[in-house]
Amino acid sequence: MNIKEWIFPLTFAIAMTYCVQYYFEPKNEKQLTQNQIKSGSGFFAPSLQDINKPLNLDVIFENKNEEILESLQVITTPQASYVFSNKGAVLQSFSFPWQDKQESINTMLADENCFLLALEKDSPLMYTLIDVVGNQESLVQTIQYAADFSAGTIIKTFTLHNSSYQMDLDIAIKSNGSLVTSPLQARIFITQPVMQPAISTDKITGFVNNEKGSNLTAIDLLKNDNLKKYWVMPTFFGYESKFIVHAMVKDEQSFVQRAYMKKNSSGHIAGILESRLIEESGNWKISFFVGPKTAKAMTAVDNRLLQTLNFGWFSFVSHPLLNILNYLQEKIGNYGWAIILLTLVMKLLLLPFALYSDKSLRKGMEIQKKMDYLQKKYKNNPAQLEQERLEVIKKYGMPGLGGFLPILLQGFTFIALNSVLYNAIELYGASFLWISNLYAVDPYYILPLMFGFSMLMAAPASKDPQKNVLRYGLVLLMTTVMSYASAGLVLYILVNSLVDSVRTNLQKR
Structure with a gap:
């Protein structure tokens, strides 16, 4: 074999080795300094006090507004049905019609709620329903809740887009003045998608944007180390099952400082989006995708969601x-x-x-038969055998x-x-x-x-x-x-x- 025949396989082998090393070998975790922090970075080692403090996984509710009874509010869009509860001002159920409305798919368990807003302590539990605006004919529908807490008032507004599976969560905190001396941090809990009815091949995987922001990095939830890890200022963070995605896709006012995960007693994972220190009144808008993994649904919200389709290298x-x-x-x-x-x-x-391949293979078989015949005929004459082989290749090609x-x-x-x-x-x-x-x-x-x-x-x-x-x-x-x-x-x-x-x-x- 001459050097030209080695060029293609050698180049291919080098390229494949580089790809395997780049995409599949684990990257070493780094200690970050202030100038090195990039969105989507994940690490263990503490270096900055405001980011590298212990993960806050627990929720402590205050005992106010106990006289408010739980009430549910159902909002239906052309795409899906949402059930909200004033107990935590959360999304309690999400389902969408499927196969020409002959079936309905639910993506949440009955005992798990999505978009709970928790503080470091004394989180408000019972909210008051303020308003529900819009219908299926409008562009969006909104539902708004409010609750008082020790430092002021929290207002949560959910905006549902009738033409897509995008959901915006607007958080407004009106301070009574105590945030100046006692700033707080808020956390938003995102539940993992659980296909209902369940399928045997379902698997939950976490996703976070990489440091460039355009690509997603998978988070293996079977590794316990990932429950001790956090990701800095993500612009995309959430979970995907076989067919469903629950994920944050946009953080317009950079509300989220870091994100991490928690496993509950039933073994399910909740994603936690933790805010920066809040020292004064403010408004923040965060966008989420909650829906099925169809190309049409995902591109209508964020093209990065297409990477969750798991189609592999091809x-x-x-x-x-x-x-x-x-x-x-x-x-x-x-x-x-x-x-x-x-x-x-x-x-x-x-x-x-296919026809060209068949023709080429048949030609190869015919040439091989000729070579086998020459091998038998000139087995005692190597010089003549080599000359006859060259003649066959010259006449028929290889x-x-x-x-x-x-x-x-x-x-x-x-x-x-x-x-x-x-x-x-x-x-x-x-x-x-x-x-x-x-x-x-x-x-x-x-x-x-x-x-x-x-x-x-x-x-x-x-x-x-x-x-x-x-x-x-x-x-x-x-x-x-x-x-x-x-x-x-x-x-x-x-x-x-x-x-x-x-x-x-x-x-x-």
Whole structure:
């Protein structure tokens, strides 16, 4: 092999090594000085008194306004339904209609509340409902609560956007003058999203913006060290489950000085947004996204939310495929048929590459046969063997990456579409023929059995008993694997397999 043939694999190996080291190796935690503090930085070591003090995880309520009874207020937008409680002035329940309003998805547990505002001590518990403004015909709807505390009055105003899943929380603190001598810090608690009804593959992951602010860094909630850690002045902080996101996406007046997490007795995580020292009256506005992980919903609020779709390295391919899938569903009216049509369209677009790859592979096999023949013919004459080999290469050429790249392209597309079908909430609750939920397994295992049968048809029985045992064993293994996969994913793989089988049979004729 000459030096030119080494350039591509060597360059690729160096690039991949750099990417793995940069994106996957843990970064050393740093001690920060005032000039080094950047939004999204995370660290343990104390260096600044106002930021590096112990985490404040507990809430102590004052015993005022006990005569106020708890009352609930339901606000419905075209996108979702919100239930607010004056007990803490919190969001108690959030749900949204799904699959043409045939289903409803709730993202909060009954005993957990979101957007509780806590002080260092004597936090007000019972609020008074001040006003509810707007309806589904207006741009926004607002609900406002107020409560007195030892240093003045807190007013919390929730603004719900009718056209998106954005929720703004306006906090107004009116001081009675005591904040000058006794400043306070406020904390906002964000509950993790919990899919209701629950799904077996659900997993909660935290997210915070990186130091540049444009990208998100995942926070592994299974690591206990992350419960001792905090992040400085985040512009994005929250949680994502398989299909839902609860996150702060904008802090216009830099209310949040640091953010951290707390695990409650039930094992669920609450995100805590801690303010700067408040020494006088003020108003602060913080924006949140509370809703499903659909590209349309997230881009309407903050493009950074798209990074929570978990499409992996091939997200640049997955996103367009998801857009095409949604477009086909809008035209056809069913995600099952949309998956079939998308599979056929992709196979058609990749057909020239597949044919070129087949031709290149056949050419390679023919050349290899000639090489094997020359090896036997001139096995006792190495000089003549080398000369004949050079003649074959000169006459027929030697297939290089031309046959490999089309296969690689098809593999990238296959992985990207697999990621879409595995992670897209659009398939959750979508029906197709006898299947009530394309995200769940086929209830009657018809698709996995059809896939196993297609494998048997694609590979005819051999006269060798050992090969037949391997053949049936592989079919049984793959059918079992498919029986645990989502119906939408199996449908795609089945159609993809059938198309390949038909193309192979046509080529043999």
